[in-house]
Amino acid sequence: MSKDAPDRVVDDPNVAMQNSDEFAELRSRFRRFVFPLTALFLAWYFLYVLLSVFAKDFMGTRVLGNITWGLIFGLLQFVSTFVITMYYARWADREFDPRAEALAQKMGGHHK
Amino acid sequence: MSAIAPTLVPAVTTVGNPAINIGIFALFVVVTLAIVIRASRNNRSAAEYYAGGRAFSGRQNGIAIAGDYLSAASFLGIAGAIALNGYDGFLYSIGFLVAWLVALLLVAELLRNVGKYTMADVLSFRLRQRPVRIAAAISTLVVSFFYLLAQMAGAGGLVALLLGIEGAVGQRIVIAVVGVIMIFYVIYGGMKGTTWVQIIKAVLLIIGAGVMTVWVLGKFGLNLSSLLGEATTASQEGGGKDLLQPGLQYKNPIDFISLSMALVLGTAGLPHVLMRFYTVPTSREARRSVVWAIWLIGIFYLFTLVLGFGAAELVGASEIKNAPGAVNSAAPLLAFKLGGEILLGVISAVAFATILAVVAGLTITASASLSHDIYNTVVRGGDATPEEEVKVARIAALVLGAIAIVGGIFALGQNIAFLVALAFAIAASANLPTILYSLFWKRFNTRGALWSIYGGLVSAITLIVFSPVVSGKAIDPVTKKSPSMLQGVDFHWFPLDNPGIISIPLGFVLGYIGTVTSREYNAAKYAEMEVRSLTGHGAEAATHH
Numbered sequence: 001m002s003k004d005a006p007d008r009v010v011d012d013p014n015v016a017m018q019n020s021d022e023f024a025e026l027r028s029r030f031r032r033f034v035f036p037l038t039a040l041f042l043a044w045y046f047l048y049v050l051l052s053v054f055a056k057d058f059m060g061t062r063v064l065g066n067i068t069w070g071l072i073f074g075l076l077q078f079v080s081t082f083v084i085t086m087y088y089a090r091w092a093d094r095e096f097d098p099r100a101e102a103l104a105q106k107m108g109g110h111h112k
Numbered sequence: 113m114s115a116i117a118p119t120l121v122p123a124v125t126t127v128g129n130p131a132i133n134i135g136i137f138a139l140f141v142v143v144t145l146a147i148v149i150r151a152s153r154n155n156r157s158a159a160e161y162y163a164g165g166r167a168f169s170g171r172q173n174g175i176a177i178a179g180d181y182l183s184a185a186s187f188l189g190i191a192g193a194i195a196l197n198g199y200d201g202f203l204y205s206i207g208f209l210v211a212w213l214v215a216l217l218l219v220a221e222l223l224r225n226v227g228k229y230t231m232a233d234v235l236s237f238r239l240r241q242r243p244v245r246i247a248a249a250i251s252t253l254v255v256s257f258f259y260l261l262a263q264m265a266g267a268g269g270l271v272a273l274l275l276g277i278e279g280a281v282g283q284r285i286v287i288a289v290v291g292v293i294m295i296f297y298v299i300y301g302g303m304k305g306t307t308w309v310q311i312i313k314a315v316l317l318i319i320g321a322g323v324m325t326v327w328v329l330g331k332f333g334l335n336l337s338s339l340l341g342e343a344t345t346a347s348q349e350g351g352g353k354d355l356l357q358p359g360l361q362y363k364n365p366i367d368f369i370s371l372s373m374a375l376v377l378g379t380a381g382l383p384h385v386l387m388r389f390y391t392v393p394t395s396r397e398a399r400r401s402v403v404w405a406i407w408l409i410g411i412f413y414l415f416t417l418v419l420g421f422g423a424a425e426l427v428g429a430s431e432i433k434n435a436p437g438a439v440n441s442a443a444p445l446l447a448f449k450l451g452g453e454i455l456l457g458v459i460s461a462v463a464f465a466t467i468l469a470v471v472a473g474l475t476i477t478a479s480a481s482l483s484h485d486i487y488n489t490v491v492r493g494g495d496a497t498p499e500e501e502v503k504v505a506r507i508a509a510l511v512l513g514a515i516a517i518v519g520g521i522f523a524l525g526q527n528i529a530f531l532v533a534l535a536f537a538i539a540a541s542a543n544l545p546t547i548l549y550s551l552f553w554k555r556f557n558t559r560g561a562l563w564s565i566y567g568g569l570v571s572a573i574t575l576i577v578f579s580p581v582v583s584g585k586a587i588d589p590v591t592k593k594s595p596s597m598l599q600g601v602d603f604h605w606f607p608l609d610n611p612g613i614i615s616i617p618l619g620f621v622l623g624y625i626g627t628v629t630s631r632e633y634n635a636a637k638y639a640e641m642e643v644r645s646l647t648g649h650g651a652e653a654a655t656h657h
Contacts, residue, residue, distance in 0.1 A: 014639035017647075026646055031552075034217040042376070045210045049372040052203055052358045053365035059199075060357040065337030066344065068356045070199055077206045078410050084213055085406045092221075092399055100647045107649040 017107060026099050033091060041084055048073050130275045132457035137464045141293055144312055144465075148297055148305035158498035159655045161302035161505060162229040162480045163390040166654040168307060170397035174404020176307045177388050179314030181208075181379075181405065182412055183259075183470040184266035184440070185532040187317065188463060190413070191446075192439035194420020196429055198347070198355025200362055201420055205413035207375030212409065214544075215380040216402040221395035222551050222645040223386060228652050230477075231383045232485040235546050235565075238637035239558040241489060247565040249485035251542045252383040254569060255535050256478040257519070259384070260471060262531035264291070264520025266440065267467045274444060274460040287520045290468060295513035297472045298479070299506045303391060306472045313469040316462045318408060321415040324443075324459070327450050328422035339418065343425040350429050355421070367608045371533060374612030378536030381543030384477040393654035422446055471516065479508035530581050530597075533610055537576075541568030541615035545623045551645060553627070554638060560627030568619030575611035580604050 017023050052059055052070060059070030159165055168176070186208065193201030227233035232248035264287055271286040297305050332339040344355045353360055362368035379385060389398045423432065423442040426449045435441040447459035483505035488496040496504070523531070545564045549556040576582065584602035585595045593599060608614075644650045 012636050012639060014643045015636060017643045017649075018639040023643065023646075027642075030646060038214070038217050041210065041213050045206075045376055046369075046372070048206070049203070049369060052199075053362070053368050056358045060354070062356070066340040066356065067337055068199070070358055071202075071340075071356070074199075074202055074206055077210060078414065081210055081213060081406060081410060085216060085403055088217060089399060089403050093396075097396060103643075104647040104649040107643065107647065109649070 013107065017103065023103060026096075026103060029099070030096060033096075034088070037084060037088065041080065044080060045077065048077055129453045129457070132453050133274045133460045136457040136461035140312075140316075140461050140465050141468075144297070144309050145293075147308050147312070148301035151308050152301040152305045156499060156502065157655065158229065158484075158501050159652070160304065161502045162387075162476075162484065163652075164302070164304040164307050166391060166393050166652065168391045168397075170392055170400025171404050172307070172311060173388060173392050173397070173401035175314045175408065176310040176391075177385065177401055177405035178318070178408035178412070179310030179312075179466075179469050180384060180388060180473045181409060182314065182317060182466065183532070184263055184270070184463060184467050186412075187321070187416070187466055188266065188270070188440040188443055189532075191416045191419045191423060192432065192442035193361065194417060195423035195427070195432055195442040196352075196439055197361035198344075198421070198424070199358050200360050202417055203358075203362075203368075203372075204375070205416060207372050208379070209406070209410050209413055211376045211379035212402060212406045214377065215385070216399070216406065218551070219380045219386070219547060220389050220398045220402050223547070224389045224392065224395045224398040225645050225648045225651040226551075226641055227386075227390060229387070229390060229484050230481050231386045231543065231547075232481065235550055235561060237550070238634050238641045239550075239556075239561055240632075241494075244558060244561050244565075245485045245489050247562055248543075248546075249481045251538070251565050251569055252481040252485075253478055254573075255381075255383060255539045255543070256474045256481075257515075258531050258535040258538065259382075260474045260478075260516050261519050261523045262535070263467050263471050263474070264516055265523035265531065267464070267520065270440065270444075270460070270463055270467070274456075274463075284521045288517050290464070290471070291513055291517035291520065294468055294471045294475060294516075295510060297468070298475045298509045298513070302502075303387075303476055306469075306476050307388075307391060309465075309472055310469045313462070313465040314408065317466060318412055318415075320459055320462050321412060321419065324422075324447060324450060324455075325415040325418045328418050328426070328446070331422075331426070336418070339421055339425065343421040346425045347429055352429050355424060364608070366613065367610060370608050370613035371610040373616055374533060374537040374540050374610050377540035377544050377612075377616055379539075381539035381547060382535070383481065383539075383543070384473045387477045387480065388473075390652070395648050395651070419443055419446060426450070475509050475512050475516065478512050479505045482508040482512075530609070534572075534576055537610055537612045537615060538569060538572045540612060541572045541619040542566075543568075544616075545619040549623050549627070550641075555633065556623070556627050557630050557632040559630035559632070560623045560625075563626030564619050564623030567622035568615055571618050572611045572615040575606045575608075575615060578604050579606045579609055579611065581609050 051073065060068055062068050063072065190201055190205050193204060223234050226237055231252055232245045235248045236244040267287055267290050271283050297309055329339065340356060347353065347355050389401065392398050392401055420442065423446040427442065427445045432439065432442045432445060435445060444456060444459055448456040483501050487504045488494060488501050542565050545568065546561045549560060580596060582604065583596050583598045584604040587594050
């Protein structure tokens, strides 16, 4: 691992796997799931941060008793974090793992 | 409780009974030491010492991650910040929590598949080993060191409040004792011992905070709205402001945005957090770890919201500010108000355990990097035997522990939150760009990594040195001191407290420019890394006995 690999890549099984259609499918499946979700939660988080610093009057308005909009939005950040966590874990267990596992078996199992 | 309260007010140097506090803490130390000794009988191989044999379950590791992450700054700092600044303190905890989604979605599983013991394993996988490993190791050491200083400084402040030890000498002795116990955990217990200490601490901390939360809510008829209302009224009657309004703590919007960026992007670049993913057997268990960690950390931060407002109402802002540990004493003072000496003793012991566990995690991370990245790869050219590596790591832990003790003594009285925010900013600027590029960008190469790591590191530190946190803040009329680190000098030119808004984008941009100006590309290594990261083929397996 610490030595550089040879430049010869033609008969390298990793390169062959990387160039295969099934691996390209696995990669794009993964990226299509996690990248938009990352963009979504970062946008939602920074929206909350920006509202807290630039819309202080709105965030400080009391809605239900002493519960303010700021508190509601803040608690919704907790809710969204928990929901995204479970959504991803479910997807990864059901959709991603079996496919990744199948490709690992093709390469000869998990271990070299 | 009421019998003790009158005698308490004049004697502000100590709260509760120091003997009980020390007794409960000593009990924790004895129990954890016994477990560490039991769990660590065979710690000779490198995989055992650095990664606990990769034999922890996802749930165990998730609890340990929560124990590693919920540091003194989280527990004492956030509860105190909410008690004094209300809503703004709450904002802090949200950044710390949402940050875990970056780790879950983009980093944890891929890193587990690619790496072996350290963050540098992943960063240098397909690049030129020597320069990238050195850069990653330096960044690991710097981030861990600032985080370590924050924890040690926190220990000193806590001591003043809980043990009634106010003199500088007494506090130094306590820091030294905490340091020595921690060194023993790390050297003897390795990652396995450290993990068990973190698991026990996390369970105690979350149960303790949970009991206090229910207790506080019970006093307000289980009604959050009336708790908030009374806390706000209490704050305003004490000459304070409406705790539910944003902007009490963070006056400058840009500064707060900068801090928010560092918080949300820093976690997935903290080396001691990343190293925990190597303690589980598979990437699936790494995922499970993060799921557990997110639930535990999230629930804990919801507790701190109640505890902070509870302290604002039941303890009051002026009593918190005048206590020896100032803002950090809100949670212990609240425990005393609720459950008297015994609950205070339990909560203080948990707070000490927190510092101990976090410091142990940081020390093993830094010592692993010194031994595995610097000694083995750079000094020995990759030829060191695992036994030799572990021996060097143990010596490194001893030296780092000694440095932490000395550094902690010098950092006494420094602002904990500032040191932790600095560690997050450096991690987000120097580590995260290279981790993400390395995992997701085919073209990425050595020059990109070096520019990004060193550029992020140097820019973050430079901006901190010339920021108002180091020099030049106006003198506070109450304390007659400047809130800056240095008194009586002013060489600041950077206007913000946190460098993130500049140094994080800079880390990403430098990584990009460095990459596109260099032609280096290792197709075979990239293929190996990408296939391994996604499928787990070739990933390090758990050791079996």
